[in-house]
């Protein structure tokens with residue numbers, strides 16, 4: 001699982017579902033494991049829970 005977070009957006013969250021409406025497409029940081037700081041995206045979490053995370 002690769003996590004992405006937009007750069008320079010102070011309160012943005014980590015995303016890991018490519019089908020998330022807020023998944024960063026450019027200018028982002030990545031983490032290949034669960035980030036140890038910051039918030040996780042609610043939309044990604046609900047997609048994962050529903051088995052709909054791509």
Ligand SMILES: [Zn+2]
Pocket residue numbers: 014015016017020021022023041042043044045
């Ligand atoms: Zn997301």
